[in-house]
Amino acid sequence: MGSVGAKEVPELLNAEGRRIDGRRLDELRPISIKIAPLTRADGSAFVEWGENKVMAAVYGPREVHPRHLMETDKAIVQCRYNMAAFSVDERKRPGLDRRSQEISKVITEAFESVIFTEEFPKTSIDIYIEVLQANAGTRCAGLVAASLALADAGIPMADLVPAVAVGKVAGRIALDLKKEEDNFGEADLPMALVPQSGRLVLLQMEGHLNRGELREALDLGVTGCREIYRKMREALRARYEAAGGAEEAEAAA
Template sequence: MGNVGAKDVPVLLSPEGLRIDGRRVDELRPIKIQAGALKHADGSAFVEWGANKVMAAVYGPREVHPRHLQQNTKAVIQCKYNMAAFSVDERKRPGLDRRSQEISKVIAEALESVVFVEEFPRTSIDVYIEVLQANAGTRCAGIVAASVALADAGIPMVDLLPAVAVGKAGGALVLDLKKEEDNFGEADLPMALVPQSGRLVLLQMEGHMTPAELSQALDMGVAGCRQIYERMKAALRERYAVEPAAEGSA
C-alpha cells in the first residue's frame, strides 16, 4: 500500500452511483469457476474472480501429518493459504506471514463447520489455497475455491460455502470490493454463508461502519453469496454432467 498523496485517492463512487470499474454498488465482479482443475489432487478448483486468480487443491481424508494433530473423534482440516510472490504488483515476500496464517486459520474453521468431520476420525483433510493473482477479496475467492474443491473431492459436507466481502467505499456500501476500494475505502466485511441454513461461518471486519450499515451490509453480502452459490453449483454440474441415460449397457 505505501503512502499515497491525497490527490492520488481515486474517486470510488461517481455522482451517478457507479464504482471505479463501472459496477453498481450491489454488483459482483465477473466470476468464473472451474471444478477439477488439477489431476493429482483428490479435488480441486480454479477461481477467476475479477482480477483474482485462485487455485485450491484438496487432499484426503488421509493420514495426519504431523501425527500429534490427529483427533480421535474427527478429521482435522488443515488449510494453507498462500500468496504467490508474483500475485501482487510489488513482489510479495514468499512464505508464511501473520496475514496468511490468520487467513489459513479462519478458512480452516469455516470449512470445518460445514464438513462432516466426524465421518473420518484420525484423518486429515488438507486444503491448499494458492493465490496466483490478487486484487482484494482473495480470502473469499479462496473459500469459494476450497469448498468447490471439497465437493469435487467427494467429501461429505452440509453445503457449499459461498463467500464475498461487502465494504464501504466513497461513503456507500458496496458489494465485492476490488483493490482500490479495499485500499482507499472505509470498511471491509468478508463473510461466508451456509446457504442451506443461512448461517454465517466466517465474518471479519476492518474499518468502520455504523450498526445500521453493518446490518445492511450483511443483507447485501448474503444476497451476493447466493449469487456466487449458483456459479459454484453450475461449475460442479458442468464437471459432473450426468452420463446419458441408457437402458442396459453394452
C-alpha cells in the first residue's frame, strides 16, 4: 500500500462526522468519465475518480496470442492492470509485480462472468488498464473504466460492472476510501456488482470486519455501486445519444 511516511495518524473522522476530505461516511468522491478517448483501440474509457486517473483500452475479439491459450468453444479474456511509475508519491518500480498480477487476475475473472465469451470461439478479448495517478481504489476505478471500454468496443455482456471499495475508518464503515483512509483505516473491502442480476463478481477484504460490520459494508457498497452505475450509463448515453437518436428515427422510417 505504498509508503506510510507520516509520523502520526491523521484525524480521519471529525466530531461532525466529516471525513478527511469533508465527505460524509456514505459519500463517493466525484467521478468524471470520458468515453472513447483512444482511436486505435476497439473501445476505450478514461475515468477520473477523486484523485485517481485511470485509462482503459479494449481490443478484440481478435486472434489469440500466444496461440496455446486459445479455447475452441469460447473467447478468452486477458486483462493487464498496470500502474505507471509516476502514479504514486514514491516512484513505483515499473512492470509486473505481485500486486498487479493479483489485480489483473481478479478483474479478468470478474469480466469472464459477464462477457458472453461463447459468442466468439477461438478469439481473445484483451483489456488494458493503465493507472496514471493513484489514490486508493484503483482496482475499482480500473474495473469501471474497463467495463465502459468493453461497452464502447461493442462486446456483448450481461451488464456494465460498477465497482467501489468500502472500508472501516475510525471505527465506522465508510464508502469509497481515499489514500489516507486506506493507509490508516482498519479495513478495506473492494467489490464489483452486476446490477442486472444483483450478483457480486469481485469481493476482496483486507483488515478486519466482524459479521455485523461486513453486512453493513456490503449494503453500503451495493448502494455505492448503483450510484456509480447511473453515472456510467449517463456517460455512455451522452456519447451515443446524437448518433443513436438519428439512427433510431431512420430505422422507424
